[in-house]
Amino acid sequence: MYLLAIESSCDETAAAVVEDGRRVLSNIIASQIETHKLYGGVVPEIASRKHIEVINQVIDEALTESGKSLDDMEAICVTYGPGLVGALLVGVGAAKALAYAADKPLVGVHHIEGHISANYIAHEELEPPFICLVASGGHSNLVLVRDYGEYEVIGRTHDDAAGEAFDKVARAIGLGYPGGPKIDALAKEGDPTAIEFPRASIEGSVYDFSFSGVKSAVLNYLNAERMKQKVRADQEARTADEVHPESAMSYKYAGADDLAGINRADVAASFQAAVVDVLVSHTMLAAENLGIDKIALAGGVACNSALRSAMEEACAERKYRFFMPPPILCTDNAAMIGAAGYHEYLKGVRHGWDLNAVPDLKLG
Numbered sequence: 356m357y358l359l360a361i362e363s364s365c366d367e368t369a370a371a372v373v374e375d376g377r378r379v380l381s382n383i384i385a386s387q388i389e390t391h392k393l394y395g396g397v398v399p400e401i402a403s404r405k406h407i408e409v410i411n412q413v414i415d416e417a418l419t420e421s422g423k424s425l426d427d428m429e430a431i432c433v434t435y436g437p438g439l440v441g442a443l444l445v446g447v448g449a450a451k452a453l454a455y456a457a458d459k460p461l462v463g464v465h466h467i468e469g470h471i472s473a474n475y476i477a478h479e480e481l482e483p484p485f486i487c488l489v490a491s492g493g494h495s496n497l498v499l500v501r502d503y504g505e506y507e508v509i510g511r512t513h514d515d516a517a518g519e520a521f522d523k524v525a526r527a528i529g530l531g532y533p534g535g536p537k538i539d540a541l542a543k544e545g546d547p548t549a550i551e552f553p554r555a556s557i558e559g560s561v562y563d564f565s566f567s568g569v570k571s572a573v574l575n576y577l578n579a580e581r582m583k584q585k586v587r588a589d590q591e592a593r594t595a596d597e598v599h600p601e602s603a604m605s606y607k608y609a610g611a612d613d614l615a616g617i618n619r620a621d622v623a624a625s626f627q628a629a630v631v632d633v634l635v636s637h638t639m640l641a642a643e644n645l646g647i648d649k650i651a652l653a654g655g656v657a658c659n660s661a662l663r664s665a666m667e668e669a670c671a672e673r674k675y676r677f678f679m680p681p682p683i684l685c686t687d688n689a690a691m692i693g694a695a696g697y698h699e700y701l702k703g704v705r706h707g708w709d710l711n712a713v714p715d716l717k718l719g
Contacts, residue, residue: 358700359418359428359453360693363410363446364438364466365493366391366402370414371689372421372428376472376697377479380421382683382690385409388533395532396522403441410449417689425457432696435463435706436716437493443712451708462696463706466687467494467718468506470653472694473684481678486647488638490662491654492518492535495564495634497641498718500651503698506719509641510562517630518656520566524573524626528619538623539659545620547628547661550576554633562641569629573622577614584616627661635665642675652679655686 357380362369366387372380387405391397418424433450435443447463454461471487483503489496495517497510515523518535525534530541552572555565634656642650650670656662663679670677684691 356429356697356700357421357423357427358430358432358693358696359414359425360432360464360689360696361410361414361446361450362434362466362469362687362689362692363406363442364434364436365442365687366397366405367687368406368409368413368445369687369689370410370417371693372417372423373476373690373693373697376694377475379476379690379693380423381417381419382688383413383417383420384686384688385413392532395526397439399439399441402439403445406442406445410445414449414453425453425459428457428459430454430460430462430696430700431457432462432464432692432700434466434469434692435710436713437466438712438714440712440714443714447710447712451710455708460700461706461708461710462700462704463710464692464696464699465716465718466692467496467498468504468695468699469691470685471498471500471506471651472698473653473680473688473691474651474678475694476690477680477684478678481649481651484647485649485651485678486638486642486645487651487653488634488657488666489654490517490634490652490656492516492522492656494654495566496718497562497638499641499645499647504695504702508718509645510560510564510637512564512566513557513560514565514567515570517564517566517634518654520570520630521656523570524623527574527577528617528622529614530619530623535656535659538627539661541620542624542627542661545618545622545624547624549618549621550625552576552625552629554629554636556633562637564633564637566630566633569626573626576622577617580617627659631659631662631665634662635669638666639669639673642673648674649676649678651677653685657685658682
């Protein structure tokens with residue numbers, strides 16, 4: 356069974372052809388990262404326009420690379436939520452047009468279900484039940500996968516998602532967008548124990564997450580270090596004024612308002628360690644309490660090397676089986692939507708021409 360899948364929930368326009376929910380015949384992704392770098396993050400209106408510009412070409416390329424035609428497709432699958440409403444509408448509109456023109460069934464797919472299903476592509480032996488940590492720029496969910504297409508969200512973020520916190524901290528230490536990969540790279544040069552940032556827990560919700568606190572702690576640390584630099588600069592300026600009055604003004608605040616005296620690698624490594632510790636510890640607690648010995652990773656933050664290593668190590672210690680997709684299947688892509696859509700199709704899920712984008716679509 357061949358399925359054409361379309362994904363446009365944020366800033367990647369993607370199309371893929373997937374066979375039997377596990378084998379990827381093509382997976383074409385048009386990224387907008389370079390465009391949004393100029394603004395330090397994704398601009399929804401620009402993302403929507405870019406999707407419109409390239410979606411037809413991306414779909415054509417996916418079909419061509421797969422060696423299949425639209426007539427060969429059993430159904431058209433598309434992400435219809437959650438995500439940016441304008442971006443979602445582009446993909447949904449394209450999928451409805453194709454399904455109508457080719458007289459094919461239309462299957463709407465939940466974006467998070469797609470991320471979870473990326474593990475089915477990477478690991479043919481994986482079958483439910485298992486626990487999946489889904490961590491991305493917009494989501495931090497701990498999901499109990501009871502069966503194909505049957506999910507229970509047992510943990511969620513109360514504020515910032517993990518990827519959102521990475522982006523904000525990266526901006527604060529001058530790394531720019533996208534923050535996740537840049538913090539991951541810089542953290543390799545730093546000491547993860549140099550600064551003690553908080554590990555938040557939610558009273559009464561042991562599996563839930565909160566990352567606004569650690570983000571604020573990083574910002575407070577940076578501000579405190581800047582103030583220390585200013586005090587030192589003032590003291591040195593007064594000393595210089597006594598010795599060389601004519602040079603004091605040019606020297607007074609040199610370096611006081613930037614990051615010159617701050618070890619950014621230590622900040623990145625310590626922040627990353629705090630986030631990873633929380634993600635891993637909550638996942639392990641859920642697995643222990645629920646008696647599940649299979650753990651999977653998904654979402655853009657699953658590309659983080661520290662998270663992948665820490666989760667793998669924690670699972671090995673407990674003799675849990677651990678699954679994670681390759682990085683190309685962690686970021687937004689259409690192959691994962693095809694994998695999820697396959698199981699939805701087998702369950703009899705069909706959507707009509709009134710299918711609409713649902714930016715806050717819930718899982719389960």
